[in-house]
Amino acid sequence: xxxxxxAEASGVSAKMIRHYEAVGLLPAAAxxxxxxxxxxxxxxxxxxxxxxxxxxxxxLAEIAGLLALWGDRNRxxxxxxxxxxxxxxxxxxxxxxxxxMAATLRHLAAHCHGDARPDCPILEELAGGR
Amino acid sequence: xxxxxxAEASGVSAKMIRHYEAVGLLPAAAxxxxxxxxxxxxxxxxxxxxxxxxxxxxxLAEIAGLLALWGDRNRxxxxxxxxxxxxxxxxxxxxxxxxxMAATLRHLAAHCHGDARPDCPILEELAGGR
DNA sequence: ATGGTGCTTCCCATCATGGGAAGGTCAAGG
DNA sequence: CCTTGACCTTCCCATGATGGGAAGCACCAT
Numbered sequence: 512x513x514x515x516x517x518a519e520a521s522g523v524s525a526k527m528i529r530h531y532e533a534v535g536l537l538p539a540a541a542x543x544x545x546x547x548x549x550x551x552x553x554x555x556x557x558x559x560x561x562x563x564x565x566x567x568x569x570x571l572a573e574i575a576g577l578l579a580l581w582g583d584r585n586r587x588x589x590x591x592x593x594x595x596x597x598x599x600x601x602x603x604x605x606x607x608x609x610x611x612m613a614a615t616l617r618h619l620a621a622h623c624h625g626d627a628r629p630d631c632p633i634l635e636e637l638a639g640g641r
Numbered sequence: 642x643x644x645x646x647x648a649e650a651s652g653v654s655a656k657m658i659r660h661y662e663a664v665g666l667l668p669a670a671a672x673x674x675x676x677x678x679x680x681x682x683x684x685x686x687x688x689x690x691x692x693x694x695x696x697x698x699x700x701l702a703e704i705a706g707l708l709a710l711w712g713d714r715n716r717x718x719x720x721x722x723x724x725x726x727x728x729x730x731x732x733x734x735x736x737x738x739x740x741x742m743a744a745t746l747r748h749l750a751a752h753c754h755g756d757a758r759p760d761c762p763i764l765e766e767l768a769g770g771r
Numbered sequence: 772a773t774g775g776t777g778c779t780t781c782c783c784a785t786c787a788t789g790g791g792a793a794g795g796t797c798a799a800g801g
Numbered sequence: 802c803c804t805t806g807a808c809c810t811t812c813c814c815a816t817g818a819t820g821g822g823a824a825g826c827a828c829c830a831t
Contacts, residue, residue, distance in 0.1 A: 515808065525809090526789060545796050547809055556768065563767045568742045571787075581764050588761035592753045595746055595763050602743035609736035612698045613729045620729065623722045631718035633725050634711050637693045638686065645777065655778085656820065675827050677778055701818075 514540075517550040521558035528558060536561065536575055568602055644670075647680040651688035658688065666691065666705055698732055 518525040540548040564574045580586045622632045648655040670678035694704045752762045
């Protein structure tokens with residue numbers, strides 16, 4: 512199938528499919544005489560794999576590792592688990608950071624009148640009001 | 642003071658100070674005869690304001706708005722509060738997304754033996770194993 | 772005057788993604 | 802047979818915030 516159909520079938524845009532090939536995440540696709548890229552079911556599976564991994568927040572570098580593990584029948588599941596849990600830690604840390612920012616800001620906003628008056632603890636805090 | 646001292650005093654790198662000026666977040670700094678940028682206390686206050694806003698996850702575009710509000714003595718605090726709460730929503734949404742990813746992945750990892758055997762529900766899920 | 776430190780501008784890289792231009796390919800229909 | 806339109810190709814540029822590094826100028830202490 513052509514790249515547009517592979518994109519449709521996998522949920523990865525044609526633009527990104529070409530990009531993944533360019534950065535070496537995917538092997539160079541087969542070509543028709545016309546020069547068009549030609550994909551099979553196996554390629555679509557790999558693309559779906561990548562999309563799901565992206566949906567779980569893995570970077571392309573991490574996905575490259577996961578693809579290698581996926582393709583290695585003798586891999587130890589311990590290795591996969593290690594990569595996954597390291598990523599979980601990173602996700603949770605980032606989530607905590609964002610939640611902390613949100614909490615701080617929500618606290619400041621709670622003390623802001625939010626009316627026509629100009630005084631506002633949010634700006635005062637940003638300006639270094641302590 | 643020169644840019645290095647302003648960077649030291651504000652916690653914003655010299656590189657970023659120049660960048661903020663280049664993108665219009667800050668007015669062009671005063672210059673000495675030598676061509677060196679010259680900063681005063683007011684500039685350092687603005688830089689600290691930016692750094693604190695960045696620490697709370699505001700984008701440079703949002704900060705531009707906050708700086709304008711900060712400099713407007715007649716602003717209504719309602720406006721500031723509105724911007725802040727919209728940002729809180731965005732932060733919380735992003736935190737939820739990350740937490741959801743982490744939870745999904747942690748769940749998958751919990752069902753992965755994590756030993757020398759090759760079978761692994763994490764890869765199976767990514768491969769679309771349902 | 773010399774060395775070292777700090778400043779200047781300019782270009783490049785990151786990471787994942789998309790927009791868009793210029794031009795080639797192919798199938799359907801007049 | 803030729804046109805039209807949808808699809809493909811490559812290549813360049815942009816995003817957002819930050820940093821690295823090079824080439825060259827300014828300044829200060831020795």
